[in-house]
Amino acid sequence: MRFVAVLFKLVLIGAGAIAALGVAILGVAAWTHSNVAKAHGTCEMRIMENAIEQDKSSEYRRACMKSHGYLMTGDCFVRSFSTASCFVPRWAVWIEKIDF
Structure with a gap:
């Protein structure tokens, strides 16, 4: 019975940590x-x-956006879009960006 209580506490702590990570993201x-x-x-x-x-x-x-630290996504470059949603931060390495 004690094992179940400890396991339940660990599950609650893990769920709280996952929720906190989601909120941070x-x-x-x-x-x-x-x-x-x-x-x-x-x-x-x-x-x-x-x-x-x-x-x-x-x-x-x-x-101008490059000077602020944002690069244009490849898709927006090809389609000649220039809205704010077309620019992503340089640190987002998983997104295809145009850097020139």
Whole structure:
């Protein structure tokens, strides 16, 4: 009977640890998304302030986002998209990115 109680406590502790890890991962994802949107907004403002032409704005946006530490995903590069969701942090090594 005592073994079952100890086993039950270990299962509860393990479930709590897994839940805490899940919350931490969700927190990091939300924080990263917020920072990408903020950096993208900053780059958009620079494009408007400097009156950069439409055909040059995507190259400027990519360079600006790179200076903030974000690289464009390969899929968005091929399709010529330039929204905030097209940029990911450099540390996300598992995502295909364009770095030039």
